[in-house]
Amino acid sequence: MQHHILKPKLALNKAYLRLKTSRTEIERFKTALKNLLQSIDLTETEEYAKNHLRDFLMQAFYSNYGLNTKGKTDLVIHTGNSTKSNAGVLLEVKRPTNKADMPTEQNLNYKAMHELLLYYLRERVQHKNHDIKHLVITSVHEWFVFDALEFDRLFYRNTQLKKDFTDWSEGRKASAGTDFFYKEIAAPILANLSETITFTHFNLLDFEKPLHNTDLKDDVKLVALYKLLSPAHLLKEPFANDANSLDKGFYQELLHLIGLEEVKEGGRKLIQRKAKPNHGSLLESAYQKLKSEDLIGGLDNPYSFGSTREEQLFNVALELCITWMNRILFLKLLEAQLISYHHGDKKYSFMSTANLKEFDDLNELFF
Known part of the structure; x- marks a missing residue:
């Protein structure tokens, strides 16, 4: 150890x-x-x-x-x-x-x-x-x-x-x-x-x-x-001036883009997969990609992600989405700085929808 x-x-x-x-x-x-x-x-x-x-x-x-x-x-x-x-x-x-x-x-x-x-x-x-x-x-x-x-x-x-x-x-x-x-x-x-x-x-x-x-x-x-x-x-409680606290509107939009929702259960707030899946979300797209190309089989230890195939597909897809969101946020910050440095020149907008039209473009970018 x-x-x-x-x-x-x-x-x-x-x-x-x-x-x-x-x-x-x-x-x-x-x-x-x-x-x-x-x-x-x-x-x-x-x-x-x-x-x-x-x-x-x-x-x-x-x-x-x-x-x-x-x-x-x-x-x-x-x-x-x-x-x-x-x-x-x-x-x-x-x-x-x-x-x-x-x-x-x-x-x-x-x-x-x-x-x-x-x-x-x-x-x-x-x-x-x-x-x-x-x-x-x-x-x-x-x-x-x-x-x-x-x-x-x-x-x-x-x-x-x-x-x-x-x-x-x-x-x-x-x-x-x-x-x-x-x-x-x-x-x-x-x-x-x-x-x-x-x-x-x-x-x-x-x-x-x-x-x-x-x-x-x-x-x-x-x-x-x-x-x-x-x-x-x-207890990981929020504190004054916590730079990691999220604006409520942004938080809800972020969950929607990933394909998650917040629910209350017994007085607690839980984040889970949407009851009615949003098939255009990152989570559902990643799930389908993993399933259709049987990518779980390439993992060294798939059972660390769950005991059933369904659990493995979901948990791997979710971890990918969280990793991708972190990378996207970083790249968007970098993009904003580049545009600002070049006096608003939009040709530095490398994360635009012109370059990233669909899920497969993201998948290729982060492969």
Whole structure:
């Protein structure tokens, strides 16, 4: 298993990182963090460590969010103001002296990671929760923070892992105990993982000097940590001046062009394939192209895109469309700059309908 390790500053959205943090916010964070570090007693149990951590998160950021244990999951930050809302952040908490169960920067294949993977699969597979944003392992001092997209890419899309988890949870394995899941399912998956996994790593003890320094200029060293643990990052909530937020009209048009629609289901917003497919959309055109030319057969591992042919066709078509949209937006920005640089000369409009008349032109361009 290869690792790509980020420090807090590099893990943050650049627009959010540039956003000014108020003195009130940073002082509240400093007070909460001091209380947390001072309250830790190395002789106490894991349950006490969990309570101290919950108090810190509530005091610093999450007083208006549901934050508690959930089943066997040590701590959960919910997406709404009650624990009835979906889980947004899953935390596996160890006491600071429990080194045996904690992963290291060089090796994630330890019990805490096995437990976190189990919590994640329970939420995604059993509870159909699509709102998980981050997953965390912490000994209060040391933190490993994973974007849920990493777990989706490496674990949820692994059809064999999901099958093994379902069989185990429904009693169709040699044992229904969690130790069996950890040692016989989770550990081998992690040991044989060939792809790189990205995570953020830091230790709160490294911030003690700026935390206790009376020079307010040193507070700048705490800003990235503050923002990393905030709802804008951990729950991926929108923030003021978010350059990535979309105009509503543009957003609806974008979904229409791709061939998707937004629907409400049980109080949640979901993006899905249009109930009445728009056959001129990128998604439907890509789907038909993949199907008619049997292009799925050329993939190294088509089952990573779904267990059935229909799922594979749809998921590959959707990934192509998202990639193409990113490229189109970039090229349109480049085109606008070229036209502006050449004083409005339209001959530099290389993305015009004169050059791109139909889907096959795009397909050839991005081939």
